[in-house]
Amino acid sequence: MKRLLLGTTAISVLALSPIANANTTIELQRFFGACDAEYGSSIDVSAAVGECGIITTLVNKFEADNPGIDVKVTTVEWPGYDQLNAQLASRSAPDVVSMHYSAMSDYQSRGLLVPLDSLLKEQGIQATDFTDAAISSVTKEDKIYALPFDNWTMLFHVNTNLMKQAGLIDKNDNPVLPTNRDELFAQGQQFKNATQQPYLIQISANETAAYARIFYTLMMQQDSKFFADPSRIDLSGEDAKAALTLMKEIVNKGLSSQNLDYPAAVSAFANGNGGIAVNGTWLIGSYDAQSKEANNALSDGYRVFPVPQFFSQKDATYADGHGWVVPRGDRSDEKMAAIGKLFKFLYDNDYEWARTGHLPTVKKVITSNEFTSLPHRSDIAKITKTGQALPAEVLRQFAIQDILGEELGSAVNGNKSIDDALKTAQYRINDLLENI
Amino acid sequence: MKTLRYSPEHLTSNRRLFWIAAALGIIMMAPVAWIIGLSFKDNAELLRGTEAVFSLPYTLVNYTNILKSSSVFGWFMNSMIVAVGQTFGVLLLSSLAGYAFARLEFPFRKTLFIIVLFGLAVPEQAVIIARHQMFNWFDLHNTHIGLILPNLSSAFGVFLMTQFFRAIPKEIDEAAMLDNASTFRIFWKVLLPLTLPAQATLGIFTFLQAWNDYWWPLISATKADMYTLTIGIASSQTNFAQSEGLGFLGAQAVFASLPVVIVYIFFQRHIVTAVSGGAVK
Known part of the structure; x- marks a missing residue:
C-alpha cells in the first residue's frame, strides 16, 4: 500500500511539474481598451482593426508563436498612471507598461524605469533602426527607456468636397493648403464665403490638450527654445506672442468653429460642418472608412496632411507617441529574455500597429510598400522627420499641457489678454516645476 | 365604499x-x-x-x-462582494458604536464621540497615501478584504445610529432591565429592531457608495481579476x-447602473425617507 501511495505521488509530481514550470508569464499593462468579445481569441493580425483590435491580436499571436511564454494583460483606463503610481508604491508594478513619451521623464527621473539598451541589443534592435522623432523621445541621459511603438500628432483632416466648392483644389486634385499666415487667412475667408462654414474645426470646449499641442507646433516652427532650461518655461519672447496671436486671430476672424468639445468636433467634421478638422492621427481610419461610403459629407472627399508650416524658421510639428517601458522590479533572466522576445515581436510588427493611423517608429516600415500603400500615409510620412517632442528632461508634461491649455484657451476665447495669459501660464508652470 | x-x-x-x-x-x-x-x-x-x-x-x-x-461577470461579483460586505460591516459596527455612545457610560465617551465626528470632516484624499502604504505593509491590496476594510469605519454611520438610539425612550431599556435582560440582550433583542428604518437608510447609502466607489478600487485593485465593475468597465x-x-x-x-436601479426599486420607500430626513426623529 505504502509503495502504491509513493508511486502514485511520484507520478503525480512528475506529471504536474512540467505544467508548473513550463511558462514564463509577462504581466503587461496597457490602455487602448478591451475588445475580448471580438478579438479575444484571434491571431489573424492583418484582419484586426483599431488600436484595441490590433494590440489584442498581436499579443495573442505572440503567445501562439511562443508557447513557453504567457502574456497576462491588464487593461487600464487611459492613461493609467494613477494605477501605475499605486503599483510602484506597493512594489507590484507589472513587467511591461504602455506609456506616453511625454510621461516617461516623470518615471525615468525617479529611477523607476529599467534601461533597455542591452535588452534591445540582444534582440538585434539598434537605436538607428528608429526614426529620430521616436528614438529621441525615449532616450534619456544616453539610455533608451522604452521600445518606441508609434508617433502621433495633430493633423489637418481635409474635406475635399467642401474645398472643391470653395475653389481650393489644384489641377492635380489636391487641396490647396496655406503655406504661411497670410495664405491661411485668405484661404480661410475664401472658404467661408463660398461654403458659409468655418474653415477650421477645432476642439475648443472642455479641452486643454489641443490648444497646447497646436501652440507647441507653432513655437517649434519658429525654432523657439522655450524650454532651453528644462526646469523652466520661457513664454516671455515674441515667439510665444506670435504663436498665440495667430491662434486668437483665427478665431476672431470667424475662421474656426467655436464651443465644440472633442466628440462634437469629431462629428462636426464627419457631417461636413467645416473644411479642415485639426485633430489627431487616430481619426484617419474612421474618416477614411466614412469617405469610402456613399451619400455622406466625406464620400470620396477626404485627405489628411501635417499641420502646415506657418512660420518660416523650421518645418516642425509637435509629436508625442506611445512606447513600452519596463518598470523597476526584480525579474529573472528568463523573464527579461521573454520581455526581449515580446519587444522584438512588437518591433517586427510595427507596420500592423501603424494601420491604426499612428505613425511607425521603425524606419524601414516607413519606406516599405505596404505602409506607403495604406491610405493617406504617404501624405503624412514626413512627420517622422519633422515630428518633435519637448526636451526629454522636461518633467510633468501632462500637467504643463493642462496649465498651458487653460491659459491659451482663456486668451483665444477672449477672457484674458495675450500678455496676461502667457505671463500667467509661465508663472504657473514654473511654480509647478520648482515645487517638484 | x-x-x-x-x-x-x-x-x-x-x-x-x-x-x-x-x-x-x-x-x-x-x-x-x-x-x-x-x-x-x-x-x-x-x-x-x-x-x-x-x-x-x-x-x-x-x-x-x-x-x-469573459471578465465582466468576475468584476460584477467583485463589486457585489465588496458592496454587500461593506454594507453588513458598516451596519454592524455603526449599530454597536451608536448604541455604546447613546446608552453606555464609559470614560471619555463624549471626547471619543467628538473624535468620531471629526471623521466627517476628513476627506478621503487626505489619508489615501497613508492608507495605501498601510495596506501594502499588510499585503491587502488586490484582495476583497482590502477593498471592504477602509470604508467600514463610517463616521456618518456612527453618528446616524447614535442619534437614532438616543431618540428611543430610555423607559424601554428600563422595562427590559426589570425583566433581567443583559445589556447585550437589550441591544440585540429590544433596541436594534427599533432602529430598522435607520439601518435601512444607512444600508442603502452604504451599498450605493460602495457600488459606485472608483478611487480606492482604482489604486488598490490593480490586477484585472480583482477589478470592481466601475474599474473594469472604465478600463475596457x-x-x-x-x-x-x-x-x-x-x-x-x-x-x-442596473443593480443600483434594482436596489432603488426594492427600497424606494426607505430611500425617499432617508433623503427627506425622515429617518432621524
Whole structure:
C-alpha cells in the first residue's frame, strides 16, 4: 500500500511539474481598451482593426508563436498612471507598461524605469533602426527607456468636397493648403464665403490638450527654445506672442468653429460642418472608412496632411507617441529574455500597429510598400522627420499641457489678454516645476 | 365604499401639480433616456452625429460585446462582494458604536464621540497615501478584504445610529432591565429592531457608495481579476470612447447602473425617507 501511495505521488509530481514550470508569464499593462468579445481569441493580425483590435491580436499571436511564454494583460483606463503610481508604491508594478513619451521623464527621473539598451541589443534592435522623432523621445541621459511603438500628432483632416466648392483644389486634385499666415487667412475667408462654414474645426470646449499641442507646433516652427532650461518655461519672447496671436486671430476672424468639445468636433467634421478638422492621427481610419461610403459629407472627399508650416524658421510639428517601458522590479533572466522576445515581436510588427493611423517608429516600415500603400500615409510620412517632442528632461508634461491649455484657451476665447495669459501660464508652470 | 370628493379648485390645483411634477420628471429622466438610446446604436453611426439616436436601426451589439467579455461577470461579483460586505460591516459596527455612545457610560465617551465626528470632516484624499502604504505593509491590496476594510469605519454611520438610539425612550431599556435582560440582550433583542428604518437608510447609502466607489478600487485593485465593475468597465473603454465608442459607453453605463436601479426599486420607500430626513426623529 505504502509503495502504491509513493508511486502514485511520484507520478503525480512528475506529471504536474512540467505544467508548473513550463511558462514564463509577462504581466503587461496597457490602455487602448478591451475588445475580448471580438478579438479575444484571434491571431489573424492583418484582419484586426483599431488600436484595441490590433494590440489584442498581436499579443495573442505572440503567445501562439511562443508557447513557453504567457502574456497576462491588464487593461487600464487611459492613461493609467494613477494605477501605475499605486503599483510602484506597493512594489507590484507589472513587467511591461504602455506609456506616453511625454510621461516617461516623470518615471525615468525617479529611477523607476529599467534601461533597455542591452535588452534591445540582444534582440538585434539598434537605436538607428528608429526614426529620430521616436528614438529621441525615449532616450534619456544616453539610455533608451522604452521600445518606441508609434508617433502621433495633430493633423489637418481635409474635406475635399467642401474645398472643391470653395475653389481650393489644384489641377492635380489636391487641396490647396496655406503655406504661411497670410495664405491661411485668405484661404480661410475664401472658404467661408463660398461654403458659409468655418474653415477650421477645432476642439475648443472642455479641452486643454489641443490648444497646447497646436501652440507647441507653432513655437517649434519658429525654432523657439522655450524650454532651453528644462526646469523652466520661457513664454516671455515674441515667439510665444506670435504663436498665440495667430491662434486668437483665427478665431476672431470667424475662421474656426467655436464651443465644440472633442466628440462634437469629431462629428462636426464627419457631417461636413467645416473644411479642415485639426485633430489627431487616430481619426484617419474612421474618416477614411466614412469617405469610402456613399451619400455622406466625406464620400470620396477626404485627405489628411501635417499641420502646415506657418512660420518660416523650421518645418516642425509637435509629436508625442506611445512606447513600452519596463518598470523597476526584480525579474529573472528568463523573464527579461521573454520581455526581449515580446519587444522584438512588437518591433517586427510595427507596420500592423501603424494601420491604426499612428505613425511607425521603425524606419524601414516607413519606406516599405505596404505602409506607403495604406491610405493617406504617404501624405503624412514626413512627420517622422519633422515630428518633435519637448526636451526629454522636461518633467510633468501632462500637467504643463493642462496649465498651458487653460491659459491659451482663456486668451483665444477672449477672457484674458495675450500678455496676461502667457505671463500667467509661465508663472504657473514654473511654480509647478520648482515645487517638484 | 367611501367616495372621495374633490372641489373643482382642488382638482385644478392637483392637475397643475401633476403636470409640473411630470415636466420635472421628464427633464430629470431625459439624460437616462439619452444614455439608453445611445446604448442601442451602432458606434460608427454615432460618430457622425448623436441625432442618430432618434432613427432606426437599433442594435444589441453593444450589450452583447459587454456580455461576451469573459471578465465582466468576475468584476460584477467583485463589486457585489465588496458592496454587500461593506454594507453588513458598516451596519454592524455603526449599530454597536451608536448604541455604546447613546446608552453606555464609559470614560471619555463624549471626547471619543467628538473624535468620531471629526471623521466627517476628513476627506478621503487626505489619508489615501497613508492608507495605501498601510495596506501594502499588510499585503491587502488586490484582495476583497482590502477593498471592504477602509470604508467600514463610517463616521456618518456612527453618528446616524447614535442619534437614532438616543431618540428611543430610555423607559424601554428600563422595562427590559426589570425583566433581567443583559445589556447585550437589550441591544440585540429590544433596541436594534427599533432602529430598522435607520439601518435601512444607512444600508442603502452604504451599498450605493460602495457600488459606485472608483478611487480606492482604482489604486488598490490593480490586477484585472480583482477589478470592481466601475474599474473594469472604465478600463475596457477605448482611448477615444467619447466619440468612437459612444454606444458601447452607453451600454456600459446602463449595465453598471442596473443593480443600483434594482436596489432603488426594492427600497424606494426607505430611500425617499432617508433623503427627506425622515429617518432621524
